[in-house]
Amino acid sequence: MAVEIFMPKLGMSMKEGTVVEWLKKKGDKVKKGESIAVISSDKIETDIEAPQDGVLLDILVEQDETVEVGKVIGYIGQEGEQPDDQSNETPQQAMQEVAVSVGTIEPYTAPRHMLRVSPAARKLAREAGIDLSNISGSGPKGRITRADVEKAIRLKQTSLQLGNEKQTIVETSPITTEQKDVTVKPVTGMRKVIAARMFASLQQTAQLTIHMKADVTELLKLQGQIKEALQDEPDVKLTITDFIARATILALCIHKQMNSLYQDGHIHTYDSVHLGIAVALENGLVVPVIPYAEKLSLKEISKKIKELSIRAREGKLSSEEMRGSTFTVTSLGAYGVEFFTPVLNPPEVGILGVGTVTDMPVFVGDAIQKRKILPLSLTFDHQVIDGAPASQFLATIKNYLENPYKILL
Template sequence: MAVEIIMPKMGMGMEEGTVVEWLKQKGDSVKKGESVVSISSDKIEKELEAPEEGVLIDIEADVDDVVPIGQPLGYIGAPGEAVSSPAASAPAPEKKQEDQVVEVPEVASDPEPLKGEEPRLRVSPAARRLAKIKNVDLATVTGTGPMGRITKADVAAAQVKKAQQPAEAAKSAPTPVPVSSLSNGTAKKVTGMRKVISDRMFNSLQTTAQLTLQTTVDVTELIAFQKKAREAYQINDEVRLTITDFIAKAAINALLEHKAMNSIYEGDTITTFDTVHLGVAVALDEGLVVPVIKDADKKSLSAVSREIRKASKQARGSELNKLQLSGSTFTITSLGTYGVGFFTPVINPPEVGILGVGTISEQPVYVGDELKKRSLMPLSLTFDHRAVDGAPAAAFLATVKQNLEAPFKLVL
């Protein structure tokens, strides 16, 4: 009997997941425990393993489909086996409402009510979603799936047929030329991590009063201090003491002194924290994640370095859970490795501030009356003006600068 590949629940707040990629195709043989399909939810991506050995006999959800938890993504069974219909199988425990097959009454040609039970259509979740998007009446679609079940392909075919029927009102209207037909391009639906980032950043700019302050830090002494510190930790693979580690520690210490920046703004309430939970943005090929260093103010420079290094490694291996990606009170983000100087980072709601770090460059600077070559680093602080005024935000940024220009303070 065919075994279902189910959309799992990967977090307490998860209600649905997105199919990212099928690693096996219909008809392929699979071994138990072998990765079959890649899925994502919120900012977590995971590969699902085959629950049994056999053949991937059916795929219910295509790439980019959004599927509720508990719904089947596909089926594994014996070669040539058909997917059993629920009606033919033995009675099973009552399923949740979202797990049940959606049934739509057929439209009867006779205006008088029918006697007995009205015939019903069987519709797959993917077909139902596509029909809703394309405004296709499911009662007009012929199902080609098991037991006459309407599949996504059936709805797509019906939509094409509907589009080929010319409307009288459209005959006299000029036909616009789609932009996509003017050049060769690849269209991709916004889903998964990209969709989450898109929604959060749009919401951030729409619901907050963001203002960015900028300053330049002389990190000549910091670079020299960092080199000496790294030599002291050269035998420790977990502690590398990067410039990012020092920036994080400088921000943590400044947040303890300027607590207004260590706040969140929700509804009509501003909550200020005594403890710093620092978010450190990590860039991935598919987007950006922000692992959180909890209770960062209680950790030494080397401990902060160790946690940042560990979180970055887990992020790139898609090993972070939702708890590790939530609860931050302030965030730092860097574009220094891309040669970017000043920029305007976007606040990660409900936080009220984010510190952007640019690339370090060597420039001639007057030190007293003498012109010297110094290493300068740009900082960009974006803050929510609803929660923090310009003066306290500027004072916070000045303290970060002072901490970085006197790096020995960061190890005390």
């Protein structure tokens, strides 16, 4: 009997999902556990795996279509079989099985015929002409990652160079100038969600950005001292982001107005800090949340940031882990950017942008010294907060960073 493929429920709050891409065509043979489609919801992209061996009998929901959770999007059965409206399972049972199949995270080495491939890796392989069946995945359950494909591309290029092989490109049909110079692709999946939210953010809020510099020379010295003192604890590696997060949390506890959401004409001010940490991915940006961050020590915050960042880059975050933030920190320091204008993550009323640390000559008394300077950019919603209290909040963060011992208290 044909088995229904349902739109899975990836989180408690998920109500609908979008089919980003079908990895198999109608009539293709599939193996149990093989990725057959990519779906997305709330910035999460994940694969749907075949529940059994067979043939993809029918596709009911085409690429870029959005449907409710629990809706049948296709059928798998035996060759020549007709999809049956009846199923041995309830939609809830089937959704649970699909959700389990896309969310399992146990160590596993996939057999050759059961290819598990991240969407970004599949796209890169297709563009580079790489046969995925010849790649051993380094991800969970043998999943092929973008890094695996990039490695295969380098090996292929090296092989071509050593063999002194030449490739000849033959045009089989006329190509217009426009086709040569322009690549057109639809906005789908995570990029589509981000585009909609950023547009809505700028339309619905009165955003203003102010800038300030913090002298983090002493903070970096303290970071080095802690690193040396904790050499016997390799799991504890405090980064400057950890200190910035802790300073921001402490400042939000003092300036509670900044720890607010603006919804339906009402300002919701929170006593607890639910801190969002922006994480850049290959195809977009996600903001995992550290709930009740004011209750955590610097060490616990550091551990939480690292865990969430790893889960985000592996595509393992649930929608619940990206909801409920009251303030966000985002950084472009790793890319050499100094000041920039971060865009609010509504309904939050504030977001802190962090730039790269630079060496600058600074007067200390009458002497000029080389100091480590950190650029900070605060965007806030002027509907809720005025410039003076926003400046006071940013100055409090600066004070914590320039007097790092206060962060440890």
